[in-house]
Amino acid sequence: MSEGKQFSNVWNKYNSLYVFWFGTCDIGWRIRGTNKEIIENLFNIIKRIYDVGARNILILGAPPLHRIPYRKNYNQCKGISDGECIEVLKKEVLEFNNEIIKISKIFFKKYSYINLIYYSTVNIFEDIIKNCYEYGFKDCINAWGGNKKRNVSDFFWANSHISYPANKILAKNIHELLNSLNK
Numbered sequence: 001m002s003e004g005k006q007f008s009n010v011w012n013k014y015n016s017l018y019v020f021w022f023g024t025c026d027i028g029w030r031i032r033g034t035n036k037e038i039i040e041n042l043f044n045i046i047k048r049i050y051d052v053g054a055r056n057i058l059i060l061g062a063p064p065l066h067r068i069p070y071r072k073n074y075n076q077c078k079g080i081s082d083g084e085c086i087e088v089l090k091k092e093v094l095e096f097n098n099e100i101i102k103i104s105k106i107f108f109k110k111y112s113y114i115n116l117i118y119y120s121t122v123n124i125f126e127d128i129i130k131n132c133y134e135y136g137f138k139d140c141i142n143a144w145g146g147n148k149k150r151n152v153s154d155f156f157w158a159n160s161h162i163s164y165p166a167n168k169i170l171a172k173n174i175h176e177l178l179n180s181l182n183k
Contacts (some may be wrong), residue, residue: 013053016180021047021060021121023149024068027096029083035096043103047111056115058174059104061097063121063162065089067129070160071144093122117181124173126155128166 020042027035046057066089071077076092077085101118108116132140140156144163152158153165162170 015056016054017056017058018049018054019058019060022062022096022100024063024065024074027062027065027092035099037091039096039099039103042100043107046107046116050111050114055113056117058117058119058178059100060119060121060174061100062093063125065093067125069141069157073160074160106174115181117177119174119177121170124170125162128144128169132156136165166168 022042033041039104042059045052045164049057065071065074066086071085071089072082074089076088080088084126097120104118108114109112128135128137129140132138135156136153137156142155143157143159144150144152144155145159148171152163155163156166157163
């Protein structure tokens, strides 16, 4: 699809970045599969793209699901109190992200000719929520939820996902991280 286009002969296995991001649907509304099975599938895919030349992989860990306004809708939270839900989701995300980090280290040792970067969405989300106004948001607890009478730019959460202004902050932070690795 890029033949004859601006970047058709510029992109290659050395300067292309492959990104994987787990989030609300992968963990919160999971219908089947354990954390271990999901992560095993991820690394099977990473191995396949490595075999065809991918050398720069960025994995964004699962976000702090306990902070999402619609958390009570998650399968793990059905029939339990909000406090119990928060604890269940904190544990789930911690275990999920720790398993990604563990398997990433094993993969990197086995395939050392790769840049495999783990990025914690928990850390940046928590920082934004803690410093909501400094990031330009008016509300980092509730969701915009499609209410056209409110400005989505005022909210960190659009619904069960972050708003586009929050995605811009995340993208900028990742850009800064990647640039710092090239120094």
